[in-house]
Structures are given as structure tokens and as C-alpha cells.
Amino acid sequence: xxxxxxxxxxxxxxxxxxxxxxxxxxxxxxxxxxxxxxxxxxxxxxxxxxxxxxxxxxxxxxxxxxxxxxxxxxxxxxxxxxxxxxxxxxxxxxxxxxxxxxxxxxxxxxxxxxxxxxxxxxxxxxxxxxxxxxxxxxxxxxxxxxxxxxxxx
Numbered sequence: 001x002x003x004x005x006x007x008x009x010x011x012x013x014x015x016x017x018x019x020x021x022x023x024x025x026x027x028x029x030x031x032x033x034x035x036x037x038x039x040x041x042x043x044x045x046x047x048x049x050x051x052x053x054x055x056x057x058x059x060x061x062x063x064x065x066x067x068x069x070x071x072x073x074x075x076x077x078x079x080x081x082x083x084x085x086x087x088x089x090x091x092x093x094x095x096x097x098x099x100x101x102x103x104x105x106x107x108x109x110x111x112x113x114x115x116x117x118x119x120x121x122x123x124x125x126x127x128x129x130x131x132x133x134x135x136x137x138x139x140x141x142x143x144x145x146x147x148x149x150x151x152x153x
Contacts, residue, residue: 055075065109
């Protein structure tokens with residue numbers, strides 16, 4: 001084989017690809033998150049919810065209306081993404097968005113009665129599915145996993 005016909009060496013060796021595939025925490029967390037999201041999406045679908053919408057509604061299940069900034073922080077979302085996620089739920093009448101009387105630039109978010117009722121239907125579905133997922137982990141694995149993920153976040 002002549003020098004001209006030889007392929008150029010790859011800047012990143014294939015062995016590095018295998019190392020990342022096997023060791024990358026970000027990749028493994030993303031894969032697990034996608035698998036969990038699909039599982040919860042499937043069980044919440046009959047209620048017309050996604051797992052993200054369930055989490056959003058749950059984050060509004062508070063004694064007082066929540067400021068958008070606190071909900072965004074809890075869900076680790078930027079304000080633009082949160083605003084987009086709120087719109088379909090607001091159109092369905094599941095939540096209210098109102099100006100904050102203390103700061104007109106800010107918005108307060110609250111569940112409507114319909115949102116509370118839908119959340120009440122969704123919680124047993126979440127509890128059952130969550131218990132199934134935790135049962136797949138070794139004894140104490142769920143608590144250890146939560147602790148580790150909180151340390152990273």
C-alpha cells in the first residue's frame with residue numbers, strides 16, 4: 001500500500017470512543033433519564049400528561065402561588081423553556097399565570113381546580129411506577145442514587 005492510499009490517523013482513537021461509552025457519567029445519566037422519561041410518559045399518557053408536565057404540575061402543588069423563578073430553579077429550566085412548557089397546561093385550564101402584585105414584571109403560577117384534580121389522578125400512577133423502578137435497584141440503591149445525583153447537581 002502506498003503512502004498516498006493510507007488513511008490518515010484519526011485525531012481521536014476509537015479506543016477513546018469505547019472508553020467514553022463505558023465510563024462517561026453524563027452519557028449514562030442521559031440514557032437512564034431518557035429511559036425513565038419514556039416509562040413515565042407511557043403510564044401518564046392516558047391522563048394526557050407527559051412526565052415533564054407531571055413534574056411541572058407537581059412543582060405548583062403549593063399552599064401559595066409560586067414565582068416563576070423558583071419553579072424554574074426547582075426544575076432546572078431556564079425561563080424561556082419554562083414559559084413554553086406552561087402554555088399548553090394553561091390552555092388546558094390546569095394552571096393560572098398572573099402578574100405578581102409585588103413585582104409586576106414577575107409572574108405567579110398556581111394550579112387551578114382542574115389541575116389539582118388531574119394531579120390527584122396522576123399521583124397514584126406515579127407512585128406505582130416509581131415503586132416499580134425503585135424495586136429494580138439493589139437494596140438502598142435508590143437512596144444512594146438520589147444522594148449522588150443531588151451532590152452533582
